Amino acid sequence: MQRGLFITFEGGEGAGKSSQIRILADTLRARGYDVLVTREPGGSPGAEAIRHVLLSGAAEPFGPAMEAILFAAARSDHVEQVIRPALESGTMVLCDRFMDSSRVYQGVTGGLDPAFMAALERVTVNEMIPNLTLILDIDPVEGLDRANARRGEGQADRYEKETLDIHRRRRDAFRDIARSDPERCKVIDASESEEEVAATVAGHVADLLEQYEMVAAEE
Structure with a gap:
């Protein structure tokens, strides 16, 4: 059985990741693919428990290193219990955030040592690199305005509440990742309408699917 494709969505707060994942999932299912939609932190029972600790801010007093370790524990469980089995069964996996968020949130704006972050990533990702990000x-x-409107009267989570300067640094960090890995990472202007963003997403995924289906035809 051909392995499924692993597609991750990244970006700052309010970028519209959840909506675009839903639209893409519907599109892929309409084409006959099995699709799994998942998220980080979370995606497996163990990781969802850690998600609550992280987003509530309960781990914040222990510092970014502890938060990074908790993210790593959640990711390891998510990869081995959910993502890897799904891909091996031929399922297309769409994930809201993955390793690049840790690189940005804990590594860049958390100020953690790059060698420490690379070691955590190597162990927890365990060669499960996305086909497309x-x-x-x-x-x-604009992103924070969207996030605030979406949340309504609810309380901002651990990361939404941080300063505008930190959010700007994260945006720059995601762009840096894309520049350093242009084959895997594609930057999309999320300020456009939902329909325009979805069309751009579909175009990038279509390129990947073309390669995927050519391999399937040759097997």
């Missing part, structure tokens, strides 16, 4: 790029002011 779509970075939804938006000005942090």
Whole structure:
């Protein structure tokens, strides 16, 4: 059985990742693919428990290194219990955030040592590198406005509440990742309408699917 494709969505707060994942999942299912939609932190029972600790801010007093370790524990469980089995069964996996978010949130704006972050990533990702990463790029002011509107009267989570300067640094960090790995990472202007963003997403995924289906035809 041909292995499925692993597509991750990254970007700052309010970039519209969840909506674009839903649209892409519907499109792929309409084409006959089995699709799994998942998220980080979370995606497996163990990782979802850690998600609550992280997003509530309960781990914040222990510092970014502890948060990075908790993210790593959640990711390891998610990869081995959910993502890897799904891909091996031929399922297309769409994930809201993955390793690049840790590189940005804990590594760049958390100020953690790059060697420490690389070691955590190597162990927890365990060669499960995405086939395609779509970075939804938006000005942090607009993104936070969207996030606030979506949340309504609810409380901002651990990361939404941080300063505008930090959100801008994260945007720059995601762009840097894309520049360093242009084959895997595609930057998409998330300030456009939902339909326009979805069309751009579909175009990038179509290129990947063309290669995927050519391999399937040759086997």
